[in-house]
Amino acid sequence: MLEQEAIEIACDFARQNGLDIELYIKRPKKDEGIWNIYFQRKSEKYKPAPGDFFNIYIDDLTKEVQKIVHGE
Numbered sequence: 001m002l003e004q005e006a007i008e009i010a011c012d013f014a015r016q017n018g019l020d021i022e023l024y025i026k027r028p029k030k031d032e033g034i035w036n037i038y039f040q041r042k043s044e045k046y047k048p049a050p051g052d053f054f055n056i057y058i059d060d061l062t063k064e065v066q067k068i069v070h071g072e
Helices: 003-018
Strands: 024-031 034-041 055-060 065-070
Touching: 003 024, 003 034, 003 055, 003 065
Parallel strands: none
Antiparallel strands: 024 034, 034 055, 055 065
């Protein structure tokens, strides 16, 4: 799977879970067959607070979301 496809899968999953992805910068990384798409809140109007991020993990072969981890 290409990077852009992993980002699209993660964005679709985030939207389905009620998250407004336009508020986040997306940073993809692939490690050992798992894509980790890191979403960090943009700081246009205010400095991001702790917890203003989340990660979505996607299996590279099956293209299935493994989990979402919200920041604390």
